[in-house]
Amino acid sequence: MEEQIDLTPFDNFKISGFQPLQDLKRSPCPKCKASRMYFCYTCYKYVEDIDQSKLPKIKLPIPVDIIKHQKELDGKSTAIHAALIAPDDVHIYTYPVIPDYSKQQDVLLVFPGPGAHSLEYYSKPKSDSATILHTRKRVITDTGDGPQAKEIHIDKDTITENHAHDEKTENEKKTMGSQNGVNFELTFKKVVLIDSTWNQVHGISSDKRLKGVKCVELTEQSTNYWRRQHSRPDNHLATIEAIHSFCKQYHEKFIGEYSGQYDNLLYFFKFFYKMVHKNKELKKRF
Secondary structure (H helix, E strand, O other): OHHHHHOOOOOOOOOOOOHHHOOOOOEEOOOOOOEEOOEEOOOOEEOOOOOHHHOOOOOOOOOEEEEEOOOOOHHHOOHHHHHHHOOOOEEEEEOOOOOOHHHOOOEEEEOOOOOEEOHHHHEEEOOOHHHOOEEEEEEEEEOOOOEEEEEEEEEHHHHHHHOHHHHHHHHHHOEEEEEOOEEEEEOOOEEEEEEOOHHHHHHHHOOHHHOOOEEEOOOOOOOOOOOOOOOOOOOOOOHHHHHHHHHHHHHHHHOOOOOOOOHHHHHHHHHHHHHHHHHHHHHHHO
């Protein structure tokens, strides 16, 4: 029975050990001074008694904004996990105080529906002179016997160097990705997720400040969240699962082979998963 408690759906993930969380007691939040366990879910800060140097911290491949419903209970929100593990790339807004995304052309909203597309839809192969293997250029030279014309070969490295300024200008507008030697133009630079129950989400997604924002639908997977929403299918992911899934798919499609670079996003998710299921097993015994 003990061995079954230790088994989790995350055992093949590259997630750091939980030694820094063992034997901790409640301690103050360094900002609001409220007594918390592990972290403060209102300030998004670790408690004072925890050794942050031993906790994972990662860099995401793209900035993430999270719109948290004002009625979503702070203590139950998994969005906070992302703000702790990837603090440089994650920003949480509490609805209705959110940016006007309708004026931003480089944003994707993770939201399923009739207007949603796959991640690949929002990228396209980059086709310009930098992708040509060889080209010919006619130049005029003076050998001392008078001007003569000749053709020279220019390889792709020379073209890239000559077009460095144009490339830099283009990159300021669009994010670049590469896979299998093919360069992509990504038409987005930020991803937005909504942190709420399914019954609350439509009130946010229909906000005028999200009008016209392009939607992306993730490859379907089942949730491992222990708080299932009533009458909702298993493919309704917890927020932290959705962020992890997006980053993983982004990496696979536009960067290269995925080898667990963002698995630590699920650090606290796995920790609480094990805790919840262990408590359930203990209750069954008594």
